[in-house]
Amino acid sequence: MALTDRVQQILSWYSSENPGTQTNLVRLLNHGKLAGTGKLVILPVDQGFEHGPVRSFAPNPDAYDPDYHFQLALDAGCNAYAAPLGSIEAGASKFAGQVPLILKVNNSDTLAKIDQPCSALTASVEDALRLGCVAIGYTIYPGSGQRNQMYQDLRDLTIEAKRKGLVVVVWSYPRGAGLSKQGETAVDVCTYAATIAAQLGAHIIKVKPPTAHVEQPEHQKVFEKHGLKIESLADRTRLVVQSCFGGKRVLIFSGGEAKGETDVLKEVQELATGGSFGSIMGRNAFQRKRGDAVKLLTDVMDIYKKVS
Amino acid sequence: MALTDRVQQILSWYSSENPGTQTNLVRLLNHGKLAGTGKLVILPVDQGFEHGPVRSFAPNPDAYDPDYHFQLALDAGCNAYAAPLGSIEAGASKFAGQVPLILKVNNSDTLAKIDQPCSALTASVEDALRLGCVAIGYTIYPGSGQRNQMYQDLRDLTIEAKRKGLVVVVWSYPRGAGLSKQGETAVDVCTYAATIAAQLGAHIIKVKPPTAHVEQPEHQKVFEKHGLKIESLADRTRLVVQSCFGGKRVLIFSGGEAKGETDVLKEVQELATGGSFGSIMGRNAFQRKRGDAVKLLTDVMDIYKKVS
């Protein structure tokens, strides 16, 4: 399909990238029900790895089968489906060319006790290419003592991905000895997490919805001095979007824990109002029965469509 | 031999792999007495390295000679023989082309005290290729603080193995500071271990038979909420098979410590009933006299043949 003005505008922010990467960015933006709007809803399924299979899929046992998620992303009209290596391998050939794929190239589990959080590298750019993916996904934990390792691994992946025409999606989840538990979703920390990912060269950045907590004293002073509004989630979203290159990077928000449909939609409405480019919604999708999941994802997309 | 429907079905789950890897997967599935059934019985002999030679072979001194195990796997009609580098090198030329070989590429010993369990890399994909193997085997210890090192080493081996048409077999044995001793074979941990191996790109996954213990409180809640059945070994096996991509990955179980024939067969019967794709049986095979070992392996295969 031809590019809409909005997609062309977004592309203009990535004018330093190869046509290969620009092409894959267009594939993401021009797929599914939100095609051409500049908004994205992505289905991510890495919970089998991150939390364990039974915790993730017992509520909806059909979801043990990797094919289920490809089909769900297709049926719901998501822009893309994101998952770890094994899941993508399981369906990449069967669903070849039907839905844009994001290969998650690092992952963690809950079995090991690791002092300073750091996910393991579990796939490579070569894997993404051989499996027909449009993007790699990588999680950083700003705040961790293993920060340098993670940023440097990402650096290596990013340069290779860009050289080979892939898009880079970064999950930026602050965590570690440098932060309080509450601080992990503090509004100042979220703005910082978005900036770090952008500076590391990410094309699409995923953060958690920010709370009204402010973690760093230096930031508290600045918030007060400049009277920054952070009361509503929409306000805070606006600040995080602005912090992400003045709005010139695609920034999306995670859906978080499974919850009621009303809560999900209310949160999405605030994010949309605040300027979010979209949502990435896992447990709230695949832990519902297929029909309910498709309906919820459709409602979410409708909200984003309205603000686009 | 032509592919049976079952083998074709199994192959369909690996449709994203190169024909080279698919070919070697067929070689494993179409060899020995279980050829074509989609079930596997594999003879693994790494105990000389893992426990020491005298502990392993004094009960049956013929087994000191590496040739013995090639011949035993052949005589018993196993699908494959798996061993560390030295053992494979000792007989690879003499037995060339007679039995599918799995080169174990990492190993541990009991001489060193290592805080966070992690096997040493002891062979490479290049070794597997020069020795005519169909697969590499790698052990991960989910739960260890060295998790990232292991997963990343496996990532490097896996991408190379797949590029070069080999099959990847992963021994997934939870262990380390993140787990209690009992938790190493807990049913929730076993399901998790199977998923992790699958997500890391393994084609064939080996876990220990799960006990009825549940290790993680978050899992305990889920087991209760959804009334998951874990009383019998067959029940638990069913859950582990399901956790392994809804049954779409070849999952086999280890035989564990040497024990009486009746106990071995009873356990195998439960595993088979629960949907296991087969067994990997070391000490219970090579620590018996050759005749007894062949008979026991034959009985095990018969059980799997019946459920296939």
Next chain:
Amino acid sequence: MALTDRVQQILSWYSSENPGTQTNLVRLLNHGKLAGTGKLVILPVDQGFEHGPVRSFAPNPDAYDPDYHFQLALDAGCNAYAAPLGSIEAGASKFAGQVPLILKVNNSDTLAKIDQPCSALTASVEDALRLGCVAIGYTIYPGSGQRNQMYQDLRDLTIEAKRKGLVVVVWSYPRGAGLSKQGETAVDVCTYAATIAAQLGAHIIKVKPPTAHVEQPEHQKVFEKHGLKIESLADRTRLVVQSCFGGKRVLIFSGGEAKGETDVLKEVQELATGGSFGSIMGRNAFQRKRGDAVKLLTDVMDIYKKVS
């Protein structure tokens, strides 16, 4: 433009470098209002990464947008604009060829608690080349227990940069367990920091303005024995310039925290009198409104022009 005598003299100190590197050095020295004088004023913007976006840009929200800084450097007639990967990527195509770019290839943030200071590698020489930069920038923390890692990473970057015709700019900021807080800007430590960067092969070296504190007892003795003058900032600047290969390396000073215009200009005057080759001025530029910033940068350049 033709080379002035001064630029030719400076180039003669870099006669061992490839013509490619010499060419990029000329591009830096012959751009902007100070072109041909042998003096440099550089606009560096890495505070979004190093301190957080809100702390950095709330005083002047236009500065959230990476394009803003390219334009500011252009408007003010700076010799170059220096920034991390993401910022450079954001504008490199739009502003291609309009202002010399320095890609900052390592960065730190304030979220993580790291015992021994060490920035993360966040970009590469290949990035600098694909983005049309004339130089890479790298920060070392002499005094840190991670010294060897940093020097060795810089060694690898430097050899590659020189092979490919780039200029190497080193931020030499003493810090770590080997130094007191006060010692980080002590005059003896500053002279040492400048020398270390020069010995590591840097073409342009950036240090902080030295205070009159002397950190190391061995140095205190030498200062006394030889009656070295360190009372005024100009005196101390002179000593640092001399320590930097007897003045045969381009040495510039950072502007430090945001402060009043008078203070900025007074400090620059002292540095210029002491023989500084220029200044690198971030927060004092982009945290002012555009007009004020252009004016201040112009005043700074005028001071350097007078002493050239």
Next chain:
Amino acid sequence: MALTDRVQQILSWYSSENPGTQTNLVRLLNHGKLAGTGKLVILPVDQGFEHGPVRSFAPNPDAYDPDYHFQLALDAGCNAYAAPLGSIEAGASKFAGQVPLILKVNNSDTLAKIDQPCSALTASVEDALRLGCVAIGYTIYPGSGQRNQMYQDLRDLTIEAKRKGLVVVVWSYPRGAGLSKQGETAVDVCTYAATIAAQLGAHIIKVKPPTAHVEQPEHQKVFEKHGLKIESLADRTRLVVQSCFGGKRVLIFSGGEAKGETDVLKEVQELATGGSFGSIMGRNAFQRKRGDAVKLLTDVMDIYKKVS
């Protein structure tokens, strides 16, 4: 010379190796007074590095000169001379083609206090090739917490050595936090050490003569249960030979500390009776005057000749 039946038999155990490696194995087996017998006596001189030059050579100062050892190995008719990089470099050209050389590629010294024993890598396969060596030699310390590092370094060396037609000799010396001092030469530990080296792909394995001590409780039980004979050194040697792939790997024993001629010969007689493939004898050779050393080495060879 044509291959004897015994050498052909030994070669048959290495049938998976390249002709290049087989050729160099023949060069070792067919050189010197024991040529064709399948037995080996090797002169190793790494004590200058491992213990210091004065401790090693003051008893016989001629031995400071590296040429001395090449000549001694030649005069005594040893199968090979083994030494670190510098020693081999010193004489490799002068004695080119006169005696098979084994390049020791890792070494330790007594100056550093290292918690977990691990030798430093000091030479490479490329060095062995450029210096005309037939083999590389590498020391592992099973029982050390640095086990993984050592096994993995050996893995890398071994695959390269085999690719390029060299023989791999492994010194397997248990040591480290996992073992008591007495346990380092315990008979169970020696059998284990021999197996580990064999499994790591070594062609020739060197261990210390085993004592009657049993280190691991699990082994003690097995020794008792199966009534294994370990009273005489010959008995224990037999067990170690058997543990080394049922006798299908060339296994030789070190001579240990300097001692009287009678003691040396008595020990060698026991080793020979127990099936040892030979001895590697350093201090007992080069710390004697040349004539005495040649006589002792000749007597040792005569013992092995008698049992061959």
Next chain:
Amino acid sequence: MALTDRVQQILSWYSSENPGTQTNLVRLLNHGKLAGTGKLVILPVDQGFEHGPVRSFAPNPDAYDPDYHFQLALDAGCNAYAAPLGSIEAGASKFAGQVPLILKVNNSDTLAKIDQPCSALTASVEDALRLGCVAIGYTIYPGSGQRNQMYQDLRDLTIEAKRKGLVVVVWSYPRGAGLSKQGETAVDVCTYAATIAAQLGAHIIKVKPPTAHVEQPEHQKVFEKHGLKIESLADRTRLVVQSCFGGKRVLIFSGGEAKGETDVLKEVQELATGGSFGSIMGRNAFQRKRGDAVKLLTDVMDIYKKVS
């Protein structure tokens, strides 16, 4: 110039090296006032890096300029000039081909507190080649817990340097947790340090003048048993020379701290009498005024000339 008998004899000890390396060794031995004698006096200037610029150059401020040292080495007729990367880069083109250069490829500073001493890698073999050097120089600290890292880095540098025809000069300075302060220059430790460097493949070895202290009890026994003479510096030098492959490696001694002319010459006389191949003299040269430095270096060379 044609080779003298002595130079030919020295070359014969390096007969295993490539003609490229032999050529550069000749360039060192055939340059300056000692050309052809087989003796060497080298000017090393790494004190700016190792001790700080002001401590090093305030006594003679002309020495801040890197060109100064090239000219001093030329004027005094030294065999070579050795310095870190930046210093060599500063003058390599201007003085191209006028004096043999040794690029020091690792360095330390006094700003960082590092538990186990280990210099940082600061230059590469490629740097030495592009700058026209005849040799690389590398410092090891035997006795440090980082021994393995250093020996292995040196191994990598050495194999590359030899492949590309460079000479390898090793500064062997015992230091670290394995040694007392006094032990760093103990005579037994010096002999050991010289041997280690030789075994690591060094062509030219630099140690400190040994004191009469004996550090290791095992060595004390050997010194007593064999009645080794270590009273005079000449005696001790003789022992160190002998320990260095029986005198078949070029071994030179450092000049140490700045001191009076008489002391310098007296020490050199003892070293020369004991068989030293020469001296490497930094602070005693460049901290004197140029005229005095040239005179002192000339006197030192005269002493070596007399014993050649």
